[in-house]
Amino acid sequence: MQIIYILWQRQLKRYLRSKSRVIGSLAQPLFFLLALGAGFGPVFSKAGQGNYIEFLVPGIISMTIIFTSIFAGMEIIWDKQFGFLKETLVAPVSRLNIMIGRTLGGATIATMQGTLVLFLSLIAGFRPVSWALVPVAILVMFLSSLLFTALGTAIASKLDDMQGFQMIMNFLVMPLFFLSGAIFPLDRATILGTIASFDPLSYTVDALRHILTNTHFFTLAWDVSILAILTALFLAIGSYFFSKVQI
């Protein structure tokens, strides 16, 4: 327990100390929100879909979550050669505890980033339907963060150079984001609607949209169940691959 705690605390300290990283990683979602919001807003409302900012915010929060989480997981590639990871791998502690500590740390940071984006979006005019439900939204963020950090860890355990990292960003993370319905409404009649139901991020987007704006594509119970199952699955796969990491 103490091992998990200290590894979690280490990542939080790192995060809170690098102000430039916090601000830098908030810039991207903010640009997306402002540029897409201003650009597509009028078209969106003309098409009878309502307020685009309101639609977009849960999507941008989800984007922040997936980017931050996968990145936290994939840091392992670098870390095992030049970083602190080796120090933990030769220590007399179980790999499972190391993996859990790291994953919780990464997921906590991603959740904090997501929450920050939620509050920043208030400036852009976003208002959640109920403030009382914001903690529930944060819980969904945390669940999704766990899912994607574990996924990142699983992938990174199998890769040994940074080129692989670029590949994953371009061929996995970007499609997951763009196909999730984060920036456009899903439609069951189209092929995109079908594809989106195979994208875990769709369920994050949908759950957050449900909680924050009371609109949805799937049902909340379904979203959360899928997210929980996938989190358990990726945690198991990630732990297994991580336990096999050799340097």
Place this chain on the structure above:
Amino acid sequence: MSIIEVKNLTKKFGDFTAVKDVSFSVEKGGIFAFLGPNGAGKSTTIKMLTTLLTPTSGELFIDGHDVKKNPREVRHSFGIVFQDPSLDDELTAYENMEIHGVLYHVKKEILKERIKQLLEFVELWDRKNSLVKEFSGGMKRRLEIARGLLHHPKVLFLDEPTLGLDPQTRNHMWKYLSELNKTEGITVFFTTHYMEEAERIADQIAIIDHGSIVASGNVEQLKTSTGTSSLEEAFLKLTGRNIRDEDVSKTDAMRMRHQAWSRK
């Protein structure tokens, strides 16, 4: 009595055999130099001894514990300074030590005292609250040594500990290490490319080339058996004068990028 026992150790990566049927032992309380040209199998052997890599075949024992069967006991019994840094740059020197203490289950009551003692030993106590990223290469290496000793290991592994350090810092490092060896009886196992270092410090030497041990013994024995007057000559006679042109591995490529980025 030997504290490290390696018997018929082999490691294959696909078709390539990095370490071929290697056997050697290290005397308890000794200073052991493990020498060899680039790509000879030094780091691979250290990784197997320190539980980071699983051998293809062979047996390894540290302080009587089987490395393959009881990795946890083995991990308690050694400390290591890696070739590449393994400190957390964003944390302070003290915090790096503290985490190590928790990872190795050092009791809270004694942890503080020990951290102070070791940081004083490597002359970093007055910098304990500085972030590691502000440290020079030599300071980082000293901190890694202090950290490696925190759990009172019986063996300290150092993989090219003096690489890239100036002569002053190098001298300092060896001063700490021989002091530790004498006063605490810690066995020191190190690799280096500086033959004069090995000649001066080590009381046992093994030379590995192309994955096999080509010679072992103390400095005098190696010099006599090769009919040379210095360890460097003996080394060159045993391993040849050809320069080893290794292909750049993925690790090397990352290492270069790492150096480019971390330069201030």
